Amino acid sequence: MSVHGTPGALRFEVLGPLRVWRDGVQLDAGPVQQRVVLAVLLLHANRPVPRDRLIDAVWGTSAPGRAVNLVQRHAAGLRRVLEPGRRARDPSRLLAWTEAGYVLSVPAGALDLDTATAQMRRGRAARDAEDWSTAAEALQSALRLWRGRLCEGLTGPLLGAERERLEEHRLGVLEERIEADLALGRHASVVAELAKLTHEYPLRERLWAHLMVALYRSERQAEALAAYHKARTLLAEELGIDPGVELRRLERAVLTADPTLAAPAPQRSRPVRVPCLLPGDIPCFTGRTRQLAQLDQLTAPDPASTASVICLVSGTPGVGKTALTVHWAHRVREAFPDGQLYVNLRGYDPEQPMTAEEALAHLLSALGLRGQDIPLDAADRSARYRSELAGRRLLVILDNAATPEQVRPLLPGTPTCPAVVTSRDALPGLVALHGAHRLDLDLLPAEDAGALLHQLIGPRVEAEPQAAAVLADRCKRLPLALRLTAELAAARPHDSLTELAAELADRERQLDFLHADEDPSTDVRAVFSWSYQRLSAPAARTFRLLALHPGPDWDPHATAALTHSTPVQARSLLDRLARAHLIQPTGPHRYATHDLLRAYAAELAATIDSAADRHAALTSLFDHYLATAATATSTLHRHRVDQRSRPVHAPSTPSALPLDDPDAARAWLDAERANLTAVCAHSVRRGWDAYAVELATTLFRYLDTGGHYADGLTIHGHAHHAACHSGDRNGEAYALTYLGYVYWRQGHYDRAVEQHRRAVDLFQGTGDREGQASALTYLGLVYWRQGHYERAVDQHRQAVDIFRRTGNRYGEAYAHMFIGLVIWRQGHFRRALDQHRRALDLFDDLGDRDGQAYALTHLGLVHCQQDRYGVAFDQHHQALVLFRRTGNRDGQAYALTHLGLVHCRQGRYQQAIDQHRQALELSRQTSYRACEVEALNGLGEALRASDQVEEACARHVDALARAVAIGERYEQARAHEGIAAAHRTAGDLEQARRHCEEARALYEALGVPAAGGVHA
Known part of the structure; x- marks a missing residue:
């Protein structure tokens, strides 16, 4: 919680x-009246507060005649406190007069009230979606921020009124948190808390109701009834009223042992992934006994402390x-059974340091979140990250951090998840503000340095101990330099260590001019050069040029492109560099290098290789990535007809892989995704704007179907920046189109609409009619999911007109199909059949099997609605066969869930259940969120039809939560309808009525008929 750009973090x-x-240091905010002024300003943060309101807040009706001057004086005093280095004549950046x-x-995040409010909203949203675990955690996080009453010790009419309001607010949050605990089956743990609360707040009926439920579920029926009678007596004596409807209903339920009072079944949660991201342990680790012991303390945090543990x-x-x-993390893995997270922040990489936002996406993915579940905004990602860590025993390593700002969003919020941060810098802000324990790592002691050489070289150290000590000193006792020197000694077994030490001394003297400071890491250039000269x-040229690579690692094919060699030659060169310990393997045929060696190699490249050679090397590398990405995506999505996914500039390079197999294509894209993202970023900064635009276009379908939405936002964002920088308005329009599509996939419909509208306007300006039609099509899809059906039809009809004029029959077919979807939803079945048949005819003529399959599926939907189940079954089955031939897993999920609907209508409930479960699994694998919701609702309907009412209700509840999350109102209505039917079957008519009303209101707002028979 900091204010950036101020003197220190506030x-x-x-x-x-x-x-x-x-x-981390508390400031003196000044005298009482000045503190009142500050309190009022904080309660209206970022909003203007009139001077008269401040006067009323401080003095009320007893304001002195010089109150205006006093307020001005207090404002000046606050500026001195908050901005101690500001000169009096400079404008204030924090407290301004308007x-x-x-x-x-x-x-955001600098005021505890704002943080509490954000957590409260998150908790209530989770409660509405019946995600009780998240609700309980978020609401409790909000409550922890209350340390007492608002601005305790300060007085004033405004503060008094606000204090009462916030106290009522806090009690409401407390009641909601207890409700979530009860829903999670934690009744036994809240009984004592509720007994205390009903004593402190005896007139709050909701607390008494919670106490009755908790006692009853703890098999204390008599005490639950006694609590009711006590509440009734207190209400009568204090207010002269009887208990409300809810308390009276609870008394009857307790007396009759109503089954609705039973403890809920354990809430099913997403399977928890146990990540293990640690790099391999280093061989022959030596020394550092004291530091290892200090780190061992992290495995046993103080059980009474709630503070984060940071080293x-x-x-x-x-x-x-x-x-x-x-090494330490591998040694203590058993102490962290829930996993170990590791991320290299590359804080000292001049080209591509990792942002906190990118690191959070990486960590959340490792924790098991699918791409569409990773929030878009950095603050939301950080909050979700801490929520995912809550309750776990897990280790977090944040390697190579450059600044506290890079680290803060990645710090866990629980003492059971210690974080170890490594950095070249002292990062005082991390220590002062977050209480990090500092472990300063000095050079290896002489004894440990000698022991490391002995382990690496062997008996030669015993034979020449003095020469070994000299070698260690020449290496500045840096482990990296010692390992390089040991490799050289092992490669020259007939040379004495004395001779090697003398040779290294000569090399040091030759490089004295490079020693600009006393940093030992610069002095070891002699060791590096010794290895390099061999x-x-x-191989030397390869070592230099690899430093130009913008990504975190590389394979032989990328190396071949960079060095203008063949993959076979590149593999041999990489093996040679690895044997010299100048690079390290990170996986099968993948390599990386220490950042210090990378900096040394970059220095050599800048000195030895001409600017033209370096430019040619990077151009060849980018050609390789673009050409191979084009091949891979064409293999993966050969059933797609979207020509924009094929780059204009995709040269054939000798290093490009064939990748004819879809699994191999996907594996290459997955392995290279971080590098492809880095290439996009680097090409934007270094003048290769066209690569960023074309690479983003090429990767669009892969990023979408793989659910890599966080990477999609980054890559398409770089493409948008590149297109704007180069004046490529058409590229800008396509980047906006793809950004809008990602937002749509993640359920951020308003953002999606904004991006697509801007794209449409740009395409109109550039005259790219097909681009305009495509943007209109995507805009229509967003409107369709939002339930704006007339707008959706209008966009699709405009797209049909443009596609027809430009002769793009593919686009025309899809637009017809989307029109058919909308008017089918509106109940216009004959017109919908006409649109889908026209689309099918076009797809047949074009030989587009994927399009044929979608058109058949939509025809089946209409025929199912018309009770023509045999025809519908045949069409869905044909579609499924076609989707399997093309490898379209999204389409398979779509066809399977609609096949399940037909089975359900025909009374084949088990077949329906099986089809919906297959669809659910496939849609989750491909991150097809809309189909996932449809499959959940379909599964709920089939389960209910087969008398599995409780599980059916759970599936509809899950569907409702996910439909709310993505803004799919039709599926929300359908879920409410299913929940109502389940409650009706179970005899809970009140709940059934409530959900029926919710469904009816949604259907009416959408202007469509209820799901009715098809989804009943």
Whole structure:
């Protein structure tokens, strides 16, 4: 919670005594009246507060005649506190005067009240979706921020009224958190808390109701009835009223042992993935006994503490920070049964340091979240990340961090998940603000350095101990340099260590001019150069050029492109570099290098290789990635007819892989996704704008069907920036179209509409009619999912007209099909059949089997609605066969769930259940969120029809939560309809009535007939 751009990081607390902090140090906010002014400004953060309102807040009706001057004086005092380095004549960046009043600028997360409100909203949204686990966690997180009453100790009419309002607000959140606990079956654990709360707040009937439920579920029926009688007596004595309807209903339910009071079944949750992202342990790890013991303390945190546990391992480059941390993490893996997370932030990479936003996407994916479940915004990602870690015993390693800002969003919020951060810098903000324990890693002690050489070289160290000690000193006792030197010694077994030490001393003298400071990491250039000089010319050139690669690692094919060699030659060169320990294997045929060696190689490349050679090497590398990505995506999506997925500039390169097999194509894209993202970013910064645009276009379908939405936003965002920078308005329009599509997939429909509208306008300006029609088609799809059916039809009809004029029969066929979908939903079955038949005829003529399959599926939907089940079954089955031939798993899921509907209508309930479960599994694999919701609702309907009412209701509840999350209103209505039917079957007519009303209201708002028979 910091204010960036101010002298230090500020945070404010008002939920309790008013407190102001800068970098972990509490500030004196001044005299009482000045503190009241600050409190009022914080309660209206980022909004103007008129001077008169401040005067009323401080003095009420007893304001002195010089109140205006006093307010001005207090404002000036606050500026001195908050901005101590600001000169009096400079404008304030925090507390400004405007015509409307004083405005205190407080960014998101810097005020505890804002954080509590955000957590409360998250908890209530989860409660509405019946995600009780998330609701309980979020609401409890909000409650933890209350340290007492609002601005305790300060007085004033405005603060008094706001204090009462927020206290009522807090109690409401507390009641909702207990409700979530009860829904999770935690009745025994809340009885004592509720007994205390009903004593403190005896007139709050909701607390008494919760206490009755908790006691009854704890098999304390008599005490539950006694609680009711106590509440009734208190209400009569204090207010002269009887208990409300809910308490009276609960008394009857307890007396009759109503089954609705039974404890809920354990909530089914998403399977928890146990990640293990640790790099391989380093061989022959030596020394660091004291530091390992310090790290061992992280495995036994104070059980009474709720503070996060953070250790900062800092030290000079090459000193072994990563090696120590990873070695220790492997040693204590058993202490963290829920997994170990690792991410290299590449903080000192001049080309591509990893942002916190990118790191969060990586970590959330490792924790098991699918692409569409990873939030778009960095703050939301951080909150979801901490929620995923809550309740787990897991280790987090954040390697090579450059700044506290890069690390803060990645810090766990629980003491059971310690974080180890490695950095070249001391990162004082991390220590002061977050209480990180600092572990400063110095050079290896002479004894440990000698022991490491002994392990790596062997008896030669015993034979020449003095020469070994000199070698260690020449290596500045840096583990990285010691390992390189040991490799050289092993490669020259007939040379004495004395001779090697003398040779290294000569090399140091030759490079003295490079030693600009006392940093030992710069002094080991002699060791690096010693290893480098032993390389053949091709290997040396490869080492230099690999430093130009913008990504985190590389394979022989990328190396071949970079060095203008063949993959066979590149593999041999990489093996040579790996034997010299100048690069390290990271997986089968994949390599990376230490950042210090990378910097050394880049320095050599800048000195030895001409700018033209370096430019040619990168151009060849980017050609390789673009050409291979085009091949891979064409193999994966050969059933697609979207010509825009084929880049204009996709040269044939010798290094490109054939990738004729879909599994191999997908494996290559998955392995190279981080590199492809890095290439997009690098090409934008270095003037290769066309590569960013074309690579994003090429990867669009892969990123979509793979559910890689976080990467999609990054890549298409780079493409948009590149197109804007180069003045490529058509490229800008396509980038906006793809960004809009990603937003649509993630359920951010308003953002999607904005992007598609901007794309349509740009395409109109550039005259790209087909691009315009495509954007209109996607815009129509968003409107269709939002339930804006007339708008959707209008967009699709415009697209049909354009596609027809340009002769694009593919686009015309799809637009007809989408029109048919909309008017089918509206109940116009004959017109829908006409649209789908026209689409099918076009697809038949074009030989587009994928399009044929979709058209057949939609024809089957209409025929099912018309009770023509035999025809519908045949069409869905034909579609499924075609989708399997083309390898379209999205289409298979779509056809399977609609086959399940037909089976259900014909009374074949088990077949229906099987089809819907297959569809559900496939849609989850491909991140097809809309189909996942449809499959859940279909599964619920089939289960209910086969008298599995409880499980049916659970499936509809799951569908409702997911439909709400993506904004799919029709499926929300359908889920409510299913839940109502399940409650009706179970005899709970009140719940059935409530859900029926919800469904009816949604159908009426959409202007469509109820799902009725087909989905009943």
